[in-house]
Amino acid sequence: MEGVDHLADERNKAEFNVDDMKIIWAGSRHAFDVSNRISRFVATDPVFEKSNRALMTRKELFKNTLKKSVYAWKIIKELRLSDEEGIKLRIFMDQPGFLDLHWGMFVPAIKGQGTEEQQQKWLSLANKMQIIGCYAQTELGHGSNVQGLETTATFDPKTDQFIMHSPTQTSSKWWPGGLGKVSTHAVVYARLITNGKDHGVHGFIVQLRSLDDHSPLPGITIGDIGMKFGNGAYNSMDNGFLMFNQFRIPRDQMLMRLSKVTREGKYIASDVPRQLVYGTMVSVRQTIVSKASDALARAVCIATRYSAVRRQFGSENGGIETQVIDYKTQQNRLFPLLASAYAFRFVGEWLKWLYTDVTQRLEASDFVTLPEAHACTAGLKSMTTSATSDGIEECRKLCGGHGYLWCSGLPELFAVYVPACTYEGDNVVLQLQVARFLMKTVSQLGSGKAPAGTTAYMGRAQHLLQCRSGVQKAEDWLNPSMVLEAFESRALRMAITCAKNLSKFENQEQGFSELLADLVEAAIAHCQLIVVSKFIAKIEGEIEGKGVKKQLKNLCYIYALHLLHKHLGDFLSTNSVTPEQASLASHQLRSLYSQVRPNAVALVDAFDYTDHYLGSVLGRYDGNVYPKLFEEALKDPLNDSVVPDGYHEYIRPLIKQNFPSAKL
Numbered sequence: 001m002e003g004v005d006h007l008a009d010e011r012n013k014a015e016f017n018v019d020d021m022k023i024i025w026a027g028s029r030h031a032f033d034v035s036n037r038i039s040r041f042v043a044t045d046p047v048f049e050k051s052n053r054a055l056m057t058r059k060e061l062f063k064n065t066l067k068k069s070v071y072a073w074k075i076i077k078e079l080r081l082s083d084e085e086g087i088k089l090r091i092f093m094d095q096p097g098f099l100d101l102h103w104g105m106f107v108p109a110i111k112g113q114g115t116e117e118q119q120q121k122w123l124s125l126a127n128k129m130q131i132i133g134c135y136a137q138t139e140l141g142h143g144s145n146v147q148g149l150e151t152t153a154t155f156d157p158k159t160d161q162f163i164m165h166s167p168t169q170t171s172s173k174w175w176p177g178g179l180g181k182v183s184t185h186a187v188v189y190a191r192l193i194t195n196g197k198d199h200g201v202h203g204f205i206v207q208l209r210s211l212d213d214h215s216p217l218p219g220i221t222i223g224d225i226g227m228k229f230g231n232g233a234y235n236s237m238d239n240g241f242l243m244f245n246q247f248r249i250p251r252d253q254m255l256m257r258l259s260k261v262t263r264e265g266k267y268i269a270s271d272v273p274r275q276l277v278y279g280t281m282v283s284v285r286q287t288i289v290s291k292a293s294d295a296l297a298r299a300v301c302i303a304t305r306y307s308a309v310r311r312q313f314g315s316e317n318g319g320i321e322t323q324v325i326d327y328k329t330q331q332n333r334l335f336p337l338l339a340s341a342y343a344f345r346f347v348g349e350w351l352k353w354l355y356t357d358v359t360q361r362l363e364a365s366d367f368v369t370l371p372e373a374h375a376c377t378a379g380l381k382s383m384t385t386s387a388t389s390d391g392i393e394e395c396r397k398l399c400g401g402h403g404y405l406w407c408s409g410l411p412e413l414f415a416v417y418v419p420a421c422t423y424e425g426d427n428v429v430l431q432l433q434v435a436r437f438l439m440k441t442v443s444q445l446g447s448g449k450a451p452a453g454t455t456a457y458m459g460r461a462q463h464l465l466q467c468r469s470g471v472q473k474a475e476d477w478l479n480p481s482m483v484l485e486a487f488e489s490r491a492l493r494m495a496i497t498c499a500k501n502l503s504k505f506e507n508q509e510q511g512f513s514e515l516l517a518d519l520v521e522a523a524i525a526h527c528q529l530i531v532v533s534k535f536i537a538k539i540e541g542e543i544e545g546k547g548v549k550k551q552l553k554n555l556c557y558i559y560a561l562h563l564l565h566k567h568l569g570d571f572l573s574t575n576s577v578t579p580e581q582a583s584l585a586s587h588q589l590r591s592l593y594s595q596v597r598p599n600a601v602a603l604v605d606a607f608d609y610t611d612h613y614l615g616s617v618l619g620r621y622d623g624n625v626y627p628k629l630f631e632e633a634l635k636d637p638l639n640d641s642v643v644p645d646g647y648h649e650y651i652r653p654l655i656k657q658n659f660p661s662a663k664l
């Protein structure tokens, strides 16, 4: 029935004030107002219609993305939207495109690595979008191993230019978003060579296409790398390839904030760590963590609302059947994902703080916290994107058969989201960076240098290696210090075991290679501890709103205890908990599920997502699923005619068995 709220009963059950929770989810009243206003604006503007994109050809989809992106930019200019509002507009537009790389990586790379002069020149063009840029780092042969890139930038002192060249096929740039068809410029990462000496990978601003007719400049071969996973989905983006044939750029287009090449061709390395050339990746990894909570919340919102609408079995005497959300199995799969969405939100907020702090320190030439910022952004990017991708797929299964329909919104969400496990650093490669950081921290224990920040717990190694969990009854698992101690001792013991095993090898690098799988596990345990500890810090802080804190506490312990359950092998093998304590945790988890159950729909309403953004018949706010599924089915082009195209050619001859004679 149109206009009826089929989920009204669910909403009436809520034991907290949803509007207050909306503010907590958004981060502040101001952030909520912006998000709420911009999402409604996008939802009602026909240019941002997106329901038809799965049926578009690649070319139509690409052009439609151009139209939306340019229209979004026009709105930003005309309505004088702030950066915050502009970013929200892009998020709710919900279509990957060149804007992401221009604003998300090209502009930040120039800001982070360009001199003041370079920033003045290039940012004034980029900020007005008079040039469009992308981030061209990855090559056909190397993505993860940045030091292995092959493109060269050789200084020619005669002309005061760099010669950009792609010496092999594998040195072709391959993957950069926005490169294939749109960008006029790129920040290109290439090996700097002066006087025959290779100084490693540096960034260069390179014009790719004519600003008059968009044709590639002579010496540049460029194009799109082809269709990617899923219909619609990430195919709106023109990920591209690029080859240079002795292409020349002026010397002042090397990004020279971190190191310089003089007119004479002398290379001057500054005293800042060389890894700052990776700074743009660190900044994007940080934003990816907050975006993980967004994507997971979207899937969970769809699965929760639909689980409350959907009924199977349990009817007695012809009465009403059971809502599938009432099955403990459904709760055991769904509620940890709901809790994870909130957990990633809060760790994302904290990571943003950490990133802002390290940026300010770097400006004052204080590099002390850089290794930790790198480890946290890399590890949390890896952990949250892996969990979110798996979570979206789980939500699809939680919706049964209808979850597999395009109009459930879940297939496209998965297809767009899953490359987050690969881009901005493969998730395993990133966890290995965390593992290196942990091994270094462990090796310094006892040296007098106390571990700080997220590794401060390692400073209590003596206690954490010996302690036994004090949990005696199920409710003890609602004690924050007991939960934290279990996670800390598990993480520390796993790291120390790795370090001990490493020390058995004469050659540390060989040992590291041999123990890669264990090292990744130890890194994941450390990252999970960070997320749990930031969630606990959140619920121990001041939280306003009727009943809100209680709900967040429930979600926090669900998050922690489901991880304990999932990684029980780690917790038991490190003696961080006993089998009896683990079974008390399962008992407590079931009780928490029962407490969350009446609040589940309201907890996903708190995300404040519009039906436009969700893009899902199953996740509709009003729960009016079945009639809308029919409406969607009838819109399919196959239903344009009752008798399908191809009937006379194939079906009729088959039924009548009157094929032209076949020859073997």
Ligand SMILES: CCCCCCCCCCCCCCCCCCCCCC(=O)SCCNC(=O)CCNC(=O)[C@H](O)C(C)(C)COP(=O)(O)OP(=O)(O)OC[C@H]1O[C@@H](n2cnc3c(N)ncnc32)[C@H](O)[C@@H]1OP(=O)(O)O
Pocket (backbone or CB within 6 Å): 076, 082, 083, 086, 087, 090, 099, 100, 101, 103, 104, 105, 135, 137, 138, 143, 144, 145, 146, 147, 177, 275, 276, 278, 279, 281, 282, 284, 287, 370, 371, 374, 422, 423, 424, 425, 426, 429, 433, 436, 437, 440
């Ligand atoms: C105004 C309105 C606006 C409106 C519009 C608004 C628009 C809104 C915009 C929307 C928002 C935008 C969102 C974008 C969305 C995403 C799209 C997708 C984009 C995808 C882009 C990409 O996909 S782009 C390519 C990413 N490609 C990688 O990600 C390579 C990974 N590969 C490595 O990153 C390195 O290869 C790897 C492994 C570290 C080894 O590097 P390596 O070999 O040099 O280093 P080693 O391992 O030897 O390590 C030696 C020592 O360096 C330390 N260290 C290493 N890295 C460090 C670091 N970063 N910082 C500090 N320290 C570091 C390490 O900890 C060691 O420290 P120590 O010596 O103390 O132990």
Ligand SMILES: Cc1cc2nc3c(=O)[nH]c(=O)nc-3n(C[C@H](O)[C@H](O)[C@H](O)COP(=O)(O)OP(=O)(O)OC[C@H]3O[C@@H](n4cnc5c(N)ncnc54)[C@H](O)[C@@H]3O)c2cc1C
Pocket (backbone or CB within 6 Å): 101, 135, 136, 137, 138, 141, 142, 143, 144, 145, 174, 175, 176, 177, 234, 239, 419, 422, 423, 424, 425, 426, 427, 428, 429, 432, 516
């Ligand atoms: C949708 C999308 C958008 C992208 N956009 C951009 C962009 O705008 N700009 C850009 O420059 N790049 C971009 N990329 C490229 C992306 O950054 C790389 O694909 C990514 O960094 C992974 O590198 P790779 O492809 O070389 O993977 P590989 O490193 O080849 O990974 C293959 C396998 O090897 C494993 N592996 C690799 N090294 C190790 C190791 N040391 N130890 C253990 N296992 C290892 C990995 O875990 C993985 O399982 C994009 C990629 C995608 C999918």
